[in-house]
Amino acid sequence: MSLPFDLLHMEMVRYGKEKEAVARADYPKEVLEGLDKATSSLVYKALASRNAETNLESIGLRTGFLLAERLCRDLPRISTELEIMKFICKEFWISVFGKQVDNLRTNHQGVYVVQDNRFPCLTSFSDGTQYVKDAAIYLCFPCGVVRGALQALGIQALVTPTTDQLPSVKFHIHIKTKLT
């Protein structure tokens, strides 16, 4: 990924965090009219539930969706689940993250594990275990991207990242439904 992109990504994360902070402040006052205390506290939670992670993921979701559409436009037909996963791991990964994934494993029951030993979004952190917690939020956007791409190709999936040693990441892709 290019420097401008990395900076943009950082900014998105910053924006997401700030938004989350203010989200609580800007919910419509009339909501609370005639509500008892317990209830309004729940509303409060609900309205704040748009946190940074969701925010980043949904940005990624759209981006991934569109990129996938563009990419497979110039490729031969992709239909089977496996073809789709291959596409994600090769062409898609390369064009988004500038490299192929390092490993793809599956249990043949709709669970895939994509491993990237040097994930571009994390290279700004120093390697090792020290910053794993801080790095987490930098994986929301990529997750969204992957999920969006899958959705474009008709797969509803849950994408969760795990990382215990920067900058390597495992994306667990849990396929829910293949929509037709």
Place this chain on the structure above:
Amino acid sequence: MDPVEPGDWVTGRPQQLILLTGLDPTNRPLHNVLLAAFYNRTPDRPAFKVRLIAGDADLPQKTKKKKTRGILRKEWPNKYLNHVPALVVLFMDLDWDHPSWSEKLLEASSKTESLRNSIQHESRLLVVLLQEKTTSFPSEGEEKANEFCHHCQMSSKQLFVVNTAGDLSSHVGKLELAFHEHAQAFYQAKIKTIRSRSIPNNSPELLVRQMFKLGFLSELRQDTHTALRNYKLAYDHCQNSQNNWEMADYFEWRSVAGLLNYKICELYFLHNTPRDAITLMNKHMSAFFYGEPGNYPSAQLAGIEYSLWKSKQSWQFAELFERAVVNGLTAVAAVNPGTFLDYASTHFATANRMIRELKATSPISASYPNPDPLASAVDFYGQRPWRVGPLDTATALHLERAAIFALQLRLHENHDGLMTLLSAASMQYKKYGCPRLHRKIMIESGDAQAAAGKPEEALKLWTHVLREGTLPENLRLTLLNKALWSSYCNVLLKETMWSVIQLLRVEPSGTLDPLHQEIFMKICDAKTPANPFSTQLAENQVQHISMLWKQKLEESQFFTVNCSKLSTFVQVSACFLQTEPVSVDMQVPLRVTLTLQTSFPITFSGVRVSAYHCESSGRRIGTADDQATFNVFRSNITLQPFTPSHFYFAIDLKDSASILKEGHLVTIGRVSLEIGDRTQKGVFSTFEWDGNALGRERLNLLDLKAYGQQLSVRVVNMVGTITNIGDKNIDCLLAEIASAKLRLKNETNRELSDVRIEFKRSEQASSSASSVLFVDDDNELRGELELAVASSMKPGDEVDRALQFSSQLHGSVDLLLESAFKISGEKEVQKGRVALTITSEDPFIVRSQVLTLNGIPVTKVLNRSTHLLKVDLKSNADIEITRIDWLLADVVQNALSIYSENDLPSPDVLLKGDVVSYCTPIDIFSQEDSEDEKPLGRMVVFWRRCGSSFSVRSTVPLCRTVISTCPVSINVEVGAKIAEMRKPLLITYVLLNNTLEVIEATTSFDLTDTFMFSGDKLRSVRLLPGVPLRIEVTVMALAAGRLSFPRLTIRSPSIADSILLDALRNLPATIFVLPLAKEYQS
């Protein structure tokens, strides 16, 4: 007029006709059996049609046909199927040795003679003799047979002899084969003669006729391929001659072409080449469906005739197709019988339309002409009844005019016919899974119904299609307009509204048809809308309709439109504003968002939200659909175009707390907008959106904003919970009794009683959690805990509770404590969770090592000798050490233990980072002389945090060390308690041989000038196993102070010097010598 029915003959394969005679089934059982055998046809046997005739009388006679022009006689195929036999078979009972043989011969010859005379069309004559006995001599039979043939003037080929004694069926089989051969020959001959006929100046009619006949005869010959070829030729002739047809003959030509096409397709299917059939049909359509209808007998009639014919063509093909499918052909969505039924219905509809128009434009006043010009039977396919027989022009013209009248009078729209076609088509489309095509048919059916004057039926169909959605926009609009038109003209209030509210929906940029707005507004305030369709209706109709509207709107009207699946003038979405489960005593806030999708503001008398309560499965509880558990209502709302307006409601669960159970769902089931006043006279309309519609409004596939879509909330009995706002992460020292200050807050909105905190090992997520022990109220350490926190807590109350614990494992541990409490006034105990993280580290770091008595650290110690053990404790916190105990391994004997088994005189106080050392001398005594590491044992440290009263007993391991064997151990005894200057001092070196062999050794003293010395300076000794050898020397110190101890060296050939050196290392390095004692003598 109506397309020509080919006749029954087309159905079923043509079969060869064979006439039998001379059999008498009634009186002769044998004959009966025989006949039965012939009659019952099975597919595996030649395709015969067998008929019994009495005699020559029944044979068909040549008929004089009148000379009229035409292409194909309708009757011609029947001629060969039912009248002209291929064979006539005469049966006779005649044995060779018949007593009256010659009479029989005469009889036979006469019979054959008469038959031969009456047979026309070269049908063949065969004779079968039925015999009871066999002749012993075949030669005799031979003879007789010849004689018989000779008499009856026939070749022996025509004579067959059947022995009735034998197996009849086998005979029948043989006979049939023979018959078949003859029959083939017969048709072959026919074909030859027909082919040989010359055709004057190749008139297409005759050519076509000839080819058709050839085709049909080939079929009779069971030679379908030749038949196909001929039919095709005929068909091509038709097609090629198309341009020279006279208009008057269009109908006839088309009828013939149609018939041929049908036969060809039929054969294609028969030959299992459906593709060819379909291609041909498509060719047929493109070749014959786009010609000029012509203007005979009149332009309109011709047009109608033509469409009906097309329809028929398609329908017939569909029939063939379907038959093939029944016989195992597989069709696809793109091409299936439905496709052609679809075409058929389209053309049929056109015909109906034309008829309607014709009737409208030129109504006939005249009565039906007499005599009926359509009465006379026709000979040819597609021949006009009024053109039968030769006529002079005048009569012809007159007849023609009459015929046109007659036809027009007979004509009528055939709605049922159309509906049958449509429903047939729709069934096919259903079968091949074509929802959209099916929908198309439904639209067309709707049109048909409307045309048939059944607007309700039509509306049903149209609305159904519209509900399905995803129709192309323009189509959708046209359909809606149709619906509006038909419901308006039939004064159907609700349906009119149904259509209009959809038509009201426009894009922000789009323009609204003022007409629709007008209808909507007028109806809302119960005024008769001006007729929007007056242009399309007769004046009186317009008045009539508006009159009906007036009447309708005079009495008050109630109706409800379900908008769930429609895109209407309002876009509705609703959701609960929270994700958490709710308790029965709470209000649940929800939001309804209404966006007006039309370009003028609308005021509604109210918006109502109905919520239902369902089982966790989502199944509704309660009977009637309209029985909402909760209803919230807001009156008089005005919506502005294209601007979403939010309405917030709160559902108070208390209202029906009684029926809500744990785990139930409360679901927003319906939002309805109301116009008008229920209580007042006038129009009261309700527009409803049900649950799925409310959720479905979100069309953005990529929206993650979860809470926006919450249509139901789960009910739990829990009313908030107890939370810990005090310490959550506690650092402590391993094994110490640490304490966490919990501050428990009542987050519920109820008063709680009997609040306790519990810790159950079984409940823990992390296994290490069980390594934590708790101090209970009687200062006991326990693995599980139950602490009373407060007897009662008001909402928002906070209670502090110290939780004392001790962690037995270092690292961090997550604890899940359970809060248990009762809601005052309720029985069952509520539970909550309180999480706690404990991080514990060692109180001190231990380092231990072994030293020689001279205080030099050693990596290995010498067996059977004395050392020092030194332990350093570096503390990690401010602690006091109150006591230490040595738990030494058995290789070690604690020479003397300093403060064993009792406290230090005063506790050693260590600040964080301080180090304290404890030492003890040890005698190593190991039985086996192995060179491997031995643990030296453990040390117990009693300590406590400064200021804390609980002291902790920690046991720490001591170092391990290698114990090296020592063949000779050397100790020293000093003669006096105190060494004094210039006083003799006896020093005894004790050498002990630890081995089992005698050791030769030499000992020597290196003299120093600090000591005077008496004894053997150099001496060789023999050390016997286990026997101590004492070497005594006397020395006298010449100086005072700390002098280096007189050193003995020992050498032995049998022991390495290094080992002996180690042994010597245990001797004291120095000795302190007191100065002269004079002073205190005096």
Place this chain on the structure above:
Amino acid sequence: MSKQQKPVGVDAKKMSSELFALTYGSLVAEMLKDYEDPRQVNLQLDKVGFNMGIRLADDFLSKQAGVPKCTDCRQMAETLSKNVIPAYLGVSATVNNWESGDREFSLQIENNPLTEFVEVPQDLTSLHYSQMIAGAIRGGLEAVHIKVTTTAIETPTNTVIKVKFIEVLKDNLPAGED
């Protein structure tokens, strides 16, 4: 995975610029969901740009040692249009509309990659879609102690960044975003 490094029919360079454009687009869309008011979104975009600008300035200076120190606005405009914008946006810009004695000018960015797919609806005319670029320029210049104000305006044909010089900052530290 397979040996082949470049997959068929994928132009990595093009994609990465698309990735940027699409991501930015999604971000804008998200912001519009968060704030109904486009002007709020402009502010956010400007902030995003500013922060990026500060970093990009360092990067630029570290790479492009050859670029002369700016002494006047014209030079600054020159550097921006000829070096900076091409370096990070991949397209060049033209300088024009000098005003108020060389203290104001516009940068015309032809076929701005950010707006390649963008079709701004009528009701959002007050949104400055490319405000991030403007912000970046502001941030970048502030990093070298030049204070300016910038706005991005979309014209049917191209994107115009209006730059107005304010002052040269005295303090040595680049001002962080408040």
Place this chain on the structure above:
Amino acid sequence: MINPGNGALCISIVGKENARLWSGLSDDASRVVCEVELFAHVSLDIVDERATKATENYLGQVYSDHLYKCFAYVSSTGVKFVLVTDSKSQGLRDSEMRAIFKKLHHAYCNAISNPFYVVGQPIKSKHLTEAAKQIFAQ
């Protein structure tokens, strides 16, 4: 109606779950808007049937009746493109059709990339209108 050129009458793009995304009509179609649209619509039945077995995105001619022909293309992402031509015009070669659909797909991608477009809803985009205009003009 004998039509010069490719006789293209109607283009329509249909998304997953048959959401109507976009459709455009040529001037020649103005008189028969509903018929053409309906034909395009029903053709989707056959497209669905074909798409399941398709090995290539371009499906070729999927459906025809005495008035219209329908060609179709299904993207790997399940977006269906159909093009209705009038049946009497001399048809296009598959290669040309492929080109047309590529062009459409390209335009479609650009159209949905518009950040103000809400995925899944009907599209309004100059990219598509222009692409369609060119195709109809051919």
